[in-house]
Amino acid sequence: MKNVLTRTLAGILAIAPLAATAAAEAPSPPASTQEIFTPDQVESTGSVTVGGQHIAYHAYAGRLVVHPKGWDDTEDLAASHDKDADKQPSAVAAMSYTAYFKDGVPAADRPITFVFNGGPGSSTLWLHMGAFGPVRVVTSASQHTPPAPYKIVNNDHSLLDVSDVVFIDAPGTGFGRVAGKDAAKSFYGVDQDIHAFAEFISQFLSKYNRWNSPKYLFGESYGTMRAAGLTLALQRKDVDLNGTILLSDILNWDLMPDDPQLNPSIDEPYIVALPTYAATAWYHNRLPEKPADLEAFLTRVEDFATTDYAAALLKGNALSDADRKAMAERLHDYTGLSVAYLLKTNLRIEYGAFQKELLGDADLTTGTLDTRFTGPTLDPLSKVASYDPQSAAISSAYVAAFNTYIRQTLHYGLGQTYKAGIDVYSSWDYRHRPPGSGREMIALPNVLPDLAAAMKQNPTLKVMVNGGYFDVSTPYFEGKFEMRHLPVPPALQANVEYHYYRSGHMVYVIPEVLAKLHANVADFIRRTDGLN
Structure with a gap:
């Protein structure tokens, strides 16, 4: 689907009281491009109330640096030391994220869910400010939301009651950037994107000591194609998932x-x-x-x-x-x-x-x-x-709310530009090498083989499919149709469950429907986290 979610900042908004509170003094913005491509983080504390339960948490906003497949660090080191060398360093991507960890729970016994939107070329502010973060922006149900000031409220349906949550921005979006030789070619494509996210998640597990946590992916829209491919890519890095959650899915581009x-x-x-x-x-x-x-x-x-x-x-x-x-x-x-x-x-x-x-x-x-x-x-x-x-009715509210929240509450990104989306849809590399193929296919991408291979190699993996009846960008029946053609035996077909809502592509924009989505996802995690 075309990246219809890219919008510019609508204005400065007046903030209602927020649940989170910032820690320490806000850092200075990066002074150079070199600092953008250096991993960083800002820690803060806050709380959210979900279902009447008060949840204190630590928030971490920052960037991690990833490289494309085949990266050789010795080449960059040689180029950086040879002042006469006419050689540009190989491609690199800084990927921004915001993570929320519940206080007082051992990391090894706490599920963690990696969340991302799609596009391709979209950041993840939509799921952050609309679905599972500790706060959400209030928008009109079925008409244009009036201009700023927008209202930000406690998110009664944050996923923090059952899982720690990591919102990941795709390369080139959010506060992340790409640079170096053939940077766009190295990151803006089906398989390149999957590789970047696999590298990011591997680094994140090490940085925050989360290797032994029950692990989940939550992808929306093009993010479902990423999630299905990423499920197998992570397995190849010895990371088995407990579950993969799809919202408004598109796994077979021919559909x-x-x-x-x-x-x-x-x-x-x-x-x-x-x-x-x-x-x-x-x-x-x-x-x-x-x-x-x-x-x-x-x-x-x-x-x-x-x-x-x-x-x-x-x-x-x-x-x-x-x-x-x-x-x-x-x-x-x-x-x-x-x-x-x-x-x-x-x-x-x-x-x-x-x-x-x-x-x-x-x-x-x-x-x-x-x-x-x-x-x-x-x-x-x-x-x-x-x-x-x-999109015209709600995008400005989401973008303005996130830009203010990340700076004023989490104290990250001051003086920097947050890219809600980038225009890469038409130039995206849609070639994909499915498992069992010796080459990239000359066809529209289809990651059903990836998901099937992942399920066969990890038969305990559960898959959750969600969609809205009123979505024509990724029609809800597409998800059913795809899963009916998922090449797995009957025993593994039982590992797939379906949930559909009287909503659209972003099923979470209406609080009543968000409550149902949260209830279903929370139940899915509780049933599959291996802790009961």
Whole structure:
């Protein structure tokens, strides 16, 4: 999915009283690029209340330095000592993070969860300020959040009640940077990114003495592709995970709804997106007959999508005119789109076109990340949506809140720029070498083989899949479809569990849904941490 989460700082915000309290005097910002690529940390203390439980913690904000695969430190040392050498040091990345450790609990007996967003090219401020950090920013449920000042409150659903939490920013995002020869090529790609995160986590386990802690990954969006590949990459570093948690997953890029019309004969994106279109039409009251039970309705749509609809698409141009019209009429019943429009689309609905068409008579566009959000259509004559109303509605609040919190409360990053996201989507190296292959595949990336290999080698590994019904960027049914094709035996298929919510891509933006996400993730960790 395109990196729609990159936004600029909206303004200075007035902070409500926060749970955390800063320790010591704030450090001076780095004086040089060299200091950016030197590991650092700032320690502070704070507390959060989760489910009525008061939790004191230590927070650590800092950077670790990682190198690409094949890095040879002797080359950099030689170059640094040879003043006449016309040689640029090899690539290096400083990755920023914020970690929260509960006080009074032995590290060896305390689960630790590594959390990251996706993009690719997104920082992790979204999960930090919206889901599992000790504080969260308050945004409107389904309309544009008014400008600053924004309100930051105690996060009643922080994950600190069951696990220590580490929020990791991808290379080049957050307070991290990349530098050196071929830096972008070395870090901005599927396998390069997985390697960088594996190196980061290995270093982190050593730095904070967490090798014997129960370990979890939590990835959102493109972060799910990273998490699946990282599960196997960490195993190769002798790090077995207790669990891998996926939110709004995309493990097989062939299922992406982005521009499927440019990949004719690959019809799966239309199949996996259809249940989300149906959920959206249900929410906006566009169905000819609206059923009372959303979940039961979606079960019927899922069955239709993988049977009659899939069969019609697979026939391609061989589908008769009568069958094509009959299928358009059935699609009308599930999507609310007109039969005439569906015939024009050749029964294949692009998500951007759906966003613009569903409420087109009202000149409204639905959201991408959450189709319950709506906004004025920017160009009534365009074929597809020109923007994402949900991203426009909440991004400024998240970015402004984090920038203030990290500096004023954790006292890190003063005088530095925090990059919420970087524009690498179109230049990302999507080649991937799956396990068992001697080369990178000339195909869109698919990390299902990685996750399957990891599960086979660590049969105690549990996988948790989460998604929102109103997400068209990574449709919820995509997660089910992928896991139905995960190449593992039946005994290991039982290690995968599913949780879906009446929400969008960022299921945590609504407190009531965040409470359900927290309850499910906390229960998953308690059942799998090996401590009971």
